[in-house]
Amino acid sequence: MSTAAAPEPALVDDDLVVRGVGEEPDQDDVRAFEVHWQHERVGRVELLLGADGDAEVIWVFVPEYRGVGIVERALRLVLRWAFDDLGLRRVEARVEDADRDSVRAAMRAGLRKEGVSRSQNVPGGRGDVVVLGVLDDDPSPESREGFIAQLNSALPTKRAIAQGVLRDAGGQVLLCELVYKQEWDLPGGVVDPHESPAHCVVREVREELGVDVEVRGLLAVNWLPPWRGWSDATVFVFDLGVVDDDFVARATLQPREIRAVHWVAEEELDRHVAPYNQRLLAFLATHAGPAAYLEDGLPAL
Incomplete structure (x- = not known):
């Protein structure tokens, strides 16, 4: 110079x-x-x-x-x-x-x-x-x-996560068995910059399960406090509707993240998911009203 x-x-x-x-x-x-x-x-x-x-x-x-x-x-x-x-x-x-x-x-x-x-x-x-x-x-x-x-x-940033509730004709919930953690989880993932949560959950299901889904509505917004080393996050939980019995058979799993997917009955959920999802899914099982605001899976308002 x-x-x-x-x-x-x-x-x-x-x-x-x-x-x-x-x-x-x-x-x-x-x-x-x-x-x-x-x-x-x-x-x-x-x-x-x-x-x-x-x-x-x-x-x-x-x-x-x-x-x-x-x-x-x-x-x-x-x-x-x-x-x-x-x-x-x-x-x-x-x-x-x-x-x-x-x-x-x-x-x-x-x-x-x-x-x-x-x-x-x-x-x-x-x-x-x-x-x-x-x-x-x-x-x-x-x-x-x-x-x-x-x-x-x-300005502070907060992680946004978009997840979806998929059910079969019998009311069972689809859970993903993940490669990187013990607890099973709802399909979805982290919202990218400049991406809407609704678009994110559709994209994540397509990328990780190889199938297309449609957002039917917003079920809840759930704030998660820090947990096991993860900082806090806001989770948008969408209704992805009821899918055909062959949904799992049609799935093509992304092996780096998804080990398997399972249909899980309501009475079996507590055995597989983290405590905050236990509370979330228990709430959603009886909630028929508008989209709810939750904190750590519990109603906050």
């Missing part, structure tokens, strides 16, 4: 001035900036230039100025210069997860949260590090698109 000189004139945002301090000897891969606010030096920002148009940004500020909006303003100026004048393609920041002020400042400057690197060496010991990044063609953080992108990268 070329060794362009530090920016002149200084980068300015109202009463905030960011001045390039020039290249230091033997450090032509570093661009350093001093940050001045109201004629007082309050911090320093550095770009550590890498190969192929990438860089890492680091910063340090006087503590009392860290949470008042100055950091993100300075970072925006430096990032804009880095893309416009240096022609960088991507800038990354790695911030201690415990340093919430710095994480917020980076995101308000336009960097998106991309992940967490666990148990890294940090000042004072070890800790998790948040990885954030911004690309040269990302929308401005001041735009609607940029603001939404920041929220989407950082």
Whole structure:
């Protein structure tokens, strides 16, 4: 990468001035900036230039100025210069997860949260590090698109699962004997990003059992608390109707996930399913009303 000189004139945002301090000897891969606010030096920002148009940004500020909006303003100026004048393609920041002020400042400057690197060496010991990044063609953080992108990268996510209840003419429920866990389960799976739960259950049954089903309605939404190492999830339970007696014979199982499928009578369900599904199926056996909201398989409203 070329060794362009530090920016002149200084980068300015109202009463905030960011001045390039020039290249230091033997450090032509570093661009350093001093940050001045109201004629007082309050911090320093550095770009550590890498190969192929990438860089890492680091910063340090006087503590009392860290949470008042100055950091993100300075970072925006430096990032804009880095893309416009240096022609960088991507800038990354790695911030201690415990340093919430710095994480917020980076995101308000336009960097998106991309992940967490666990148990890294940090000042004072070890800790998790948040990885954030911004690309040269990302929308401005001041735009609607940029603001939404920041929220989407950082808002909590909850696993969504779609499952279906299939019955035979005698009222038995279809359960899948899974390769990766002991308990049998209803057919279905995890909802993909940008996929509806109803579409997911149809897709999962087609992929794992090799047959097509039709969603007849929503039976329940069941929130599952953390269980056996799994984090919490929301399960959409759909009515897939009554199928012909030859349904199991027509199934083509995906061997990586499904060992076998079984028709199970109501009185036998407790022997095969996890406790939360015991409660769910017991509730559904007597519930004839509208779609229910459940928590851990029990009515919550």
